[in-house]
Amino acid sequence: TSGVLFRTEKKLLRTQLSLVNKVLARNPKLAAEVLPVVADAFGHEDSEVQERALQVVARHLKAVDEQMCRELAEAASLLGPAHRSAAEAVFGGRLGAPERLPYEEILPPVPEPQFLPGPEGTLEELVEDLLVQQRSDSAMEYERALDGLVRHAHNNKEALASQLREAFADAYWQNANGFALHRDYDHFQHGPRGMDAVLASVLGKVKPERIEAGRNQPVPMTACVHGAMEASHEIRIWEIAHLIGGGTLPLLLSTPTRHTGGIDPLELVRRLREYVEAGLEPAPVDLGHALLRVRRQDPSADRAAEEAEALGSAAGARLAAWLRSENPLEATVRFHPRKEKESGRWWLVDRILVETAKRPEFRKEFPKALHWLGGGLLPNARRCYHWEQVPERWATLLPADRELLAACLLSSMASAVDGDSTRDVTGPLTLLAEGEGRVGRAVALVLAFGLGCRDADDRLRAVDALLVLAARGELDARQVGRDLAWLLAERSMKPNRLADAARTAAATGAYRTVWTMLSEALPPLLEAEQPMRGLGELLAIAADCVERCGATGELAGLERHALGRGTSQLVTQARRLRNALRQGTGQGTPETA
Template structure:
């Protein structure tokens, strides 16, 4: 293909000058130097440019400024020296050549303007088809396309670059003046993920508000109105995240479909009401309301729409649909036969308000249906309605709604989880290296981490030099290697702030970590002023440094503290066998490793007595310590208290600032265990120091205390408090699964972390707390009343929002644990009901309580309930108070709890 490269000097001076300029990073001078080179000289220069590109890839990070300049010059020079379109596009699309500061695209375009239009269009479309570079190369692509006569390259990457470039205070003028606007707007509306600039401004009056600008262009005729509406409807129908549907929804509101367009796409609107996000479903519901009230919506279609909406959970949509059904059936009674059976399904809705509204609709239009349909509706009311609405249903259907005979109530709890045992030791060296590389690329769980640690120690014992060599090869690009990412920072101590997972052990094997750093790490202790999270972090780090210190000698045959169960626990007889292997080899255990092993051993296991005898028979000091530890019962304890809440800004407002955790002093424990674990025996000051470890406790830390649940719960309190009050708290309840399936006594701390978990901001956190609560209940370890008292305190002082607790309680109850949930709520509600000013959302919590009472047949009285139940009005608080009062008065016999 003819490229239009000018003929000129073919000697080496021009090439040398070009390469010298590129090495100096003077990209602006490159176009002029290229003009003097003919095709042969450019081909010669290209080989040297490729070599320089490879060289630059090996430069250290501390040369980043030089690297950036040279890469920009390489980008321009390579573009001018390539003659083939595919090769040029590959060079221009190289991520290593694209400068983060930009500027190279303008110069590259300058050296390519002498190529043929077909060649430029080919390169442009190749670049536009590469998602990783098209957005950053927008200016170059556009320059290549313009004047070539080629079609607009409508790809996701190109549209992203265009949207970012064109969005400013003159958005409407820019869009109006750009001939590519119709094509690129159409593509933007079809993208699964909307470009960010299209959602920057949400106010219609803003200068960068895309919906307003596109609506104006539609009115002017720049954009085709029918095509725009079709694109928007199609995008909404495909669904997705709300942020990606915001533009098409706003456009349809500004450029509404005509009556004909609404009728032609009835099936689409019905689909949106059933499956799309709440705002989109609400919009489609309004669109369909007009045809429905006008009689233009067939009965089958209206019934389908109603069924889809009533299946949703958003109460606003359900109330609106029931209101619409009432109006439509009042105007067109003939539709009642098709629609009322669909409405009857809402009689079994979880929310009693929706049940009541559905019953009212059925009652008002019952006269419009035949006798067979009435019988079906009466049967639905009899089987679906709860006690709250059965009297009203009897008034509608008479004797057809008989008293429901229910079997004795049986509490359904999840099966007690079976223990999960860890696989045996790591296999071959290659399997270990592969596992370590996988863990470097993603976060490993605690047991994968523990198994890898044990594998390193075992293989170092068998062949330390062979393991070290494989570590150096496999982790050649690691930050701690001389040729790795940190090679340019000779003075940087990579391990200054900790062992970085197991990197310190790998570096110690490879001889890449200073001995003084290892010594300082393994001899560190937990400051008395540390928070519990800080103490757990130091304890974990000290263990890693100890392994890094000992692995160099290769003497340890294995780690004593490697768990045998997924909770972190070690079976007593397994630990005895490990100690015997140490004794037979004449080895003394590492202090921190042995300390961790003792903390993890399952003291309440049935084999603990036998293990204590066998450990004592070993005759070693470690065996005697294990025997004494197994017979010690519960040597570790913690007390939890709270500072009273004071005014904002005083330092005692947030829950996390008011927690006081005091470890019981145990001189014997501190005498027997290494100093890094002394904090567990009362080595921390019980002051309410703000915990700066944010909201997450790594699972790796939580496996430190699998046999002491109460102590572990006390250590989790500050992270759980952040999950309740923090704006961005996520995964705060991760360790609750290990806590629920662990061992040891259960007291106030466990009740508190469950209460905190049930009120977390994040829905997934609340779900994990519900799972933990049900597991504890199934194991017989749940103090439900204490959880309820702690919830009452949190709700009364406004540290927790009732709607979050209601969501968690509803989820727990729906599994069949109605009696358990009622026991918790019966303790939590009185303090809230007796308050002079009820907390907002109390009515929703009462609705869950009433449902539990109706299901499990509890009876009795609730302090403060009568005051609200006898009040006037129809608010949710008053309505649900009456429902709960009536349910407690009408209670049925309770059955036994079952685990299923």
């Protein structure tokens, strides 16, 4: 019995409790041995399992001594508030009075900023890190290695080339091991392949015409946002490959200083000052990426703007103006309505349209590679073929503009909601939650999509992002709930996945946050003519949250189900939620712990 009662399958547990009841009815002498094991189910997450365990204990309590009764009564403290009155009837005076403490919402601590290490040290350390980075997906290690390459090429290109030639002797771009059909084979005709084009450029292994073509490649303006993001990244790499050969760049302006991809304003001013003192002009795409990454909401932004302006350079003036701007970038998310009469499935990912707001001044100041962010990207309904790929470097492109970043990530999340194989797409949500910039509808949508992902690990990362935003006071839980209601009503999201995510979030102690979200998600489902399968499970989680946080009020559509006949989970949990809302004691203030 003990092995089964630790399982999560509710039907299995209910069956086992029924069998235990029958065995004890035939052999009461086993009660002293079996009932403590049954009492372990008092702490189960499912309310019905708790109720059945209490019923089994109640029926066979007379078969144990007083000491055992007191131990069972102590275990009853694990029962949810809904079973308190029933437990009092079973155990009487043995059950102590519950502590009446004000409710406190438990939210995770606000994450401390993580700062990246300084520039690469010796040339040997750089080469060692480059070899490790070839097998790593870390965007920050990638950025730091790029900056190290630029710095060492500026100081001593010959020494760098010698080390790279030896360390990467077997690299495909050196025409090694007969990889190419002939020595003039263009290894980079389909892109820079991470930073390989930069490494090869140091050794003169990239055709000049390929570098020029890469630098001047057009950004697809009628494609998905992923195509534009990837093209912007590639153009930046080709620009570095072009300039590193001459060793003219002393450092990269766009190297992040924080794990989210953000750059501290005063650090960017310091880098620009180094350019001014060397009499050099910044590379256009490098400067553009640096401006996108600089933390405009940082407390030092005003001081940094003054110092940037004092540099007397065009780049310094641009940085000052950018730091003083408000919400310079925006995106609108729209959806095609579901076409029920069409043959085949109308996937959620096909229905998302992201349109960047027109910003003529942005397009004047930034290079062509980034014009799509200022209104150049046109929405269309063609299927996005990038949506199973979510490289971390995409999330670090816009660390200071979370709304725009969230809009860019929506199609990736959507594919993991109504797809069967897509996974590992919610990693950027961590950077999104800890980033900068406005939080609005796009962030709420991407969280809603994340909570409904097929993969459990994806849902867990979405829950973490939800709680971090709540702890920072930036979560619009009601908007997330409304978006969840829409996804559920259109059958794009499965209720059991949302139930799993909501249960996980509530178990951390964030009962009021989860209830606020579910209070918006549930009414459209309760008012639907045909109840959705799995609705009872969502009501059970909502009832548990209400019982613990003491919320009160009415929920549209709930009464109809609470008055229903039978003992189905939907009817049982609807009654439980209705009673909890009527008996609430008021909500407390959220606290972090």
